[in-house]
Amino acid sequence: MSAMDPKWVRESSSSNLQLHEMLRRMLRIRMFEDKASILKSASIPGVLHNATGQEAAIVGACMALREGDYMTGTHRSHGHPIGKGVSLSPLMAELFGKKTGVCRGKGGSMHLADFGAGSLGESGIVGASMPAATGAALSAQLRGTDQVCLCFFGDGAANSGLFHESLNLASIWKLPVVFVCENNGYAICSPQVQTTAIADIASRSASYSIPGVIVDGQDVLAVYEAVTAAVIRAREGRGPTLVEAKTYRYCDHIEDYKYLRYRSPEEVELWRRRDPIQILVSRLRATGDLTDDELSSIRLEVEEEIERAVSFARESPPPEPSALLEDLFV
């Protein structure tokens, strides 16, 4: 049964609650990043790599995990901890570089981590968190737990040696890791056709004797279904899966940077018409799983969460000078 089939929504993804939670998390990511972009020049130091347009790929994958599972992210990774359910305030405070940030103001936008939620950190270096995800899965296997690690990476990372080393290692040891490629079609500003010898990253799975799955990255339920199957396979000890979510970022590589033209406005517009949040909302309304009131109240709740997170970040003190030399060694 296809994930596009409204019946699937009712039968497989259980309750309205879960569907609404998917919507809520996607909205959180969208509105968190929109807000951060507005605050960037005044309150947020450094650069912001937003993922506007990729929310379904992120949330669909994260929702397939359960508590106790692990996750690693990328440089474009505000959404991954949000997708895993981490509270917004310490994340926003981290973007502000505050003492109350999830990394005490030492990581910033590209290096969020919340070990308490299984989020083992993001890497500003493309592809560089892939080996650690493999290792977290090795750890779960050695400890005899049924934990799974979700490894997010992009199409750019798929051309790094770490992609090859990690998938090979995960396959020969049958590790419980799910590699989720958010293929947004661009390595920074270079289109995939210039940088990648093949059209589908997922077809590389053949080199590692593991399943490769291509999924519509704008469809949160399709992503959820594909990653859930991969997670079950991993928990059962049958090894890794490579899931490729075809998606798109509407925003530029980083906010507030004037890029020379590298894609047409028509192309961006075409993808905007396949907005992942709109797709989910339309579907849920068509099936009667979301009323107007429910949608407004979810939006309002998320808006309030964002406002609370911003106030928390704003009012939080900067790190103490003594923090400069703390946290180097255990």
Next chain:
Amino acid sequence: MTQVTFMEAIKSAIREEMLSDPRTFVMGQDVELNFLDEEARKPFRPERIRNTPISEAGFIGAGLGAALTGMRPIVELSCSTFLYSAMDQIINQAAKSRYMFGGQAHVPLVIRAPVFYTVSAAAHHSDRPWGLFAQAPGLKIVIPTTPYDAKGLLKSAIRDGNPVIFFEDVLLADQHGNVPDGDYAVPIGVADIKQAGSDVTIVAIGASVQHSLLAAQKITEEGIAAEVLDLRTVVPMDRRTILASVAKTGRLIVVDPAPGTCSVASEIAATVAENAFDCLRAPIVRLTAPDIPVPFSPQLEQLMYPTVEQIIAAARAMCLKQRPAHYEMRKRLAAVDSVDN
């Protein structure tokens, strides 16, 4: 006490720690060979001794991931220069995770890195890269020189909650020494006075400690009492012991087979110059390798490392001769010119 070789001491540290802590495991290229003896392997599930593909970045990074999630991996490389294939995983990921994530991460990861030189292994297999990694805050760096220290420091490294690069100077691999029969550990970050003396402090790294001890023995006949200090740990550096020794002797020679520019030897010299200048009775001498890749030809390679004779000559010049200042300065300028050109 049992007499063992340096390598036997290392293997027994790993076996004992694996027996006492189920979180430990070993992985690396051909590591199963190190445990070929069936008796030695018997206590361990095969998953705890894992051969890896030749993917240094992949398996060192996997070691990091395992360490972040509660395991205590011991990752073995067959040569220290292979660390470079995993530079990002070591420096950007393993070393920085704890600090960058605000203290959330524990990284109990040990990377064993045998250091080959003087054996015509040529440039790709012959570096002494402790200084290079000392520039990456977040790594502990250990280099033992006796079987006793090797076993005790490796145990400390495995029990440590931080990433540790454990360099093994292969010139010392067959060296014999006594180790206690029971459990013991040598703390990381503590230098060891291998020979006490009052005239000149010789701080040495790796096999240079042995050369320094030989030199110290020979100059005793000339009435010079050298104190030989084995650094043992590059990071964190035991500056207190170095300074206390120089405060006593007033003279410092640093012997390091790595290239001299921005080296550990330089750091030691700077530490003493900054903190014990008033105690110095002679300029500090660094005996290091020139800033060149290691050549293959033994006739060339043997020219590049500090020798026992050079250590003796330096100690003698420092302790016995007082040359006029302008003569020394001219000599030093000539030496600087030759490095730059």
